[in-house]
Amino acid sequence: MTNTRPMMIWLIILTLPIGACSTPMRSSPTAHSASSLPGDQDESAQGRGPAQTSSYEPQVAVAMSPQYSMPVAALLEEASRQETANDLTAAVGSVERALRIEPRNAHVWHRLAFLRMKQGRHAMAVELAAKSNSLAGGDAELVRDNWRLMARSYRAAGDSASAAAAERRAKAYR
């Protein structure tokens, strides 16, 4: 037993590059789907199909950095402008429009949570940040930001116990 352990470590080190190479390849359709055409998306989904249906539990896609399709990026820019102009209601509207185009983009949900927090709608902000977390996959940075946002919202709403708990969760992602 004691002999095999160093060997295993070496093996893991050796095989890491393989893993590193293969992971993005497997996940590339997912990562690209946001910016590429749905037509391509369909094809890639078909390509992935058989692999998915053969097992009950499909592979998990690797976390992606904030990535938006062109229209969503445009809407988020618009939201930023509206936010700067202190028209938070309009900014919320723009982000909601973005969510209709990319309903499962965790970053867009986070953005909405942030605007709601800024509006002082703390309960709403907490729920939206939780929603963002549920879609964040392995994006630790985003998950941490969501917990921080929840902590701030709880604190602003006077719920310091929940705020402390959320802060602890955020720290786990440092």
Add this chain to the structure above:
Amino acid sequence: MAKSRKNAGKPHSKSRTGKKTPARKSRTGRGRRRTGKSGRRLSRIVALLVFLGAISGIYLLYLDHKVRTGFEGKRHAVPAQVYGRPLELYPGAKLSPGQLEAEFQRLGYRKVTYPKRPAAWSRNRDRIIVRTRPFAFWDGQESGRYLDLGFRGGVLSSMVDGNGRPQALVRLETPKIGSIYPAHNEDRVPVVLDEVPEILIDMLITIEDRSFYTHHGVDLKAILRAVWANLKAGGVVQGGSTLTQQLAKNLYLTREKSLWRKANEAVMALIIERRFSKDEILSAYLNEIYLGQDGNRAIHGFGLASHFYFNRPLDELDLPRLALLVGMIRGPSLYDPRIHPERAGKRRNLVLDVLHRQDVITAEQKNRAAKAPLGVVSRGKKGGSGYPAFLDLVRRQLRRDYRPEDLTSEGLRIFTTLDPEIQQQTEISLSERLQKLEKRHGLPAGKLEGAAVVARSEGGEILAVVGGRRAGYAGFNRALDARRPIGSLIKPVVYLAALMRPDRYNLVTKLSDEPIHIGGRDGSVWSPRNFDLKNHGEVPLHLALSKSYNVATVRLGMEIGLKPALELLEQLGINRPVQAIPALFLGAVSLSPLEVAQIYQTFAAGGFRSPLRAIREVQAADGSQLQRYPLTVRQAAPVGPVYLLNRNLQEVVRTGTARSLSGFLGDQLNVAGKTGTTNDLKDSWFAGFSGNEVAVVWVGRDDNKPAGLTGAQGALRVWGDIMRRMAPVPLDLPRPESVEAVWIDPVSGLRADARCEGAQEYPFIRGSAPETKAPCVAETDDPLRSLFRRIFE
């Protein structure tokens, strides 16, 4: 009858007061006897005149009051306009040229060879060029644009402006889907005088009332002229009414023809002229004049008529179309261009002739216009809206926040979530499939009914509501009001309640499917049975749900208890009281398709409930925003267990009771869903979701007799048709952090690894997977070999 009885009562009461009057008269009469006979007569005449004067004075005051209140009131009584969702154009959008064409048609855009003006488009195979109309959204103005659009494989692949610059996103204007008008059925699309084509005003004055700007409400010369013309012709061929008189008639009077009414009309016209300016009168005329009938909806005003006959705003009408409308004033039903196109055409050309003779238009204009087709669009569905079921829902949601009179008179603009394209496809899917089902199963024709609701999974916006198989007709709205037992559609709630206790239940937990007998308080015994009447022994939890085993479900439900199931149901958005009986576990609760959609929306959104919404914004007539109905989420169930449930619901479609769906959708979409069937095959249900949409379908009979279809035979097929027509995106469920995948040996239900024959990975809440290893896992568990296997598998 009622009238005559009322009249019969009047003389009686008069005679009673009449008894007193002579007595009074006799007293005053004694004093007057001294004055002569002639004086007496004179004074009587004077008294009579004073009396008549007072009466007519009072009557005039009454008319004046009526004119003012009526004029003011009507001027503001603008029904709420209801709009569907705006179509968002962006490269990558799932949109075919045909779908865009359909949207253009809804918006009243014209197909031309090259669009030079707004609201026009042209198409060359996979390329569409359009000039859009500007539109005032609640969050700002969307300007009119020139767009060059390219399509590829059902996708909008490129979008550039006039200078070839790529455009990221353009929002088309919202299609109008209906209006909310009061009970007396007067719909209206108001127009402002400044925005009305000048030629229309010229036409009106030339054709109907040439001395409009000089008379005081009545034009005696015109009346005499008309009388003379009518005498000559031996019938009514010409009217002498001024625009003001016509307005008075439209505003205050019935359509009855009598001299008394004519006199009233004339007096009111005089009052109107005293009270209001010519522009105000003209403006009211444009908005009030009666121009046709659509079922029980009266078409008043040029704004609405323009939409009703031509499906475009008034300021986009060309000369022949305007002439057609002006010609119709004399007799909207006589010259109805849809019923009597030839007569209407002749009338239009007569109008054009007169306009030319009066130098309003040139000979060339006249000739060109006279050759033009009538240009009338085919009549939409009755009642002005093709979406009675959806509008019904909009009205109900608005009623919580607005008074009925505000909705029917304040000119609100209501922006809804309806997607007319999806609505149409859903309607077609339901009506066509029901017909096929009746044929295929030898059911009596026309007896099957159905309802469907389609919504966005994330955010809960309602995209389509179909209340019955004849969707265009208002009537019993089954999507909202048909509350029927939901049968097995309840099971996911029971299983989710179990999976929320990961210490006790996971997807491979063995459940007993052995017969169970439950005693009721009244001494009765309930013995639920499986649909196939078989006993399946011990089954893993996921299989019990995917095969919809009743007995195993009841046993599971009894283990977790009614209270947690009921509480979860409430969390999922069901607010009505639900009877706490064991039969609840098999769906002994009656819900509407809309309520079921709320439950499944929460599943589809990973446990986050968004109240299903039909409205996005409400805008006041002046464009200011009154209210937003924002996107909200509330976590109704923890993410991990919902994920397990949704995987299980995918299994239902892959290998369970809904596997026949693959015939509709193929295997690639991984949709999740559940069938539901109630006793004696009375109700056939299917509820499920794809990547973006959640949909619920009910099929059954209004008389509650057996429909003769299981959930899979009936509702599932409608559902499959709906989804196929929408070309949905696949359902990819992101695995939450709290969930891990573990290999399980199907035979023992114990922990396995990839080497085990037939082993599968199942999702578990972290730490809840079985620890015990299955016999197939070799005792000489070599970690090195297993590592290699994992890497190269």
